[in-house]
Amino acid sequence: MKHKCDSQTDQTVSETAFDIRAALGSLRRPPVVLCIGSDRVTGDCIGPLVGHMLRGRRADCEVLGTLDDPVTALNLTETVTKLKHAFPGRKIVAVDSCVGESHEVGAIRVKKGSLRPGLACGKSLPKVGDVSITATVAAGKADNLYSVRLGLVFALASRIADAVDCALKCAVKHTGA
Secondary structure, eight states: OOOTTSTTSOHHHHHHHHHHHHHHOOOSSOOEEEEBOOTTSGGGOHHHHHHHHHHHHTOSSEEEOOSSSOBOTTTHHHHHHHHHHHSTTOOEEEEEEEEEOGGGTTOEEEEESOBOTTGGGTOOOOOBOSEEEEEEEEESSGGGGGGOOHHHHHHHHHHHHHHHHHHHHHHHHHHTO
């Protein structure tokens, strides 16, 4: 039986998984995946969808932020404080949607370092993550998050969840844990 890290994996998923693995570096313990966004705004629900998918797969990580219990601007600061106490020393992978240029819509980006949730909306929220994953869901300004098609958001969330799951399975394979 083949799993998500094999040669049948979608090339975008494989590349994203490779980028996540590289950004995470060595792992002593599974990371915490912090999935940010609101399930009440279609373009902003990448995070809760990814969290929901990872929980359903029982991925080898702690997951905060799901459709049932989203991490939004209203509870982000409190969640990050609790996260640091509950999972000291664990790497944090932050997942969020973003707006960009029209040619960037549909792009998934992985980078080592934190992201700034709510920046497009002018919110002043704390930076989060040792690794950040963003998916560009709309062009222009934050108001456009309300008119994003659910199909696009679901497809991007699915690719991100596949890539995170793949990256963590590969990490286990290589570390022998």
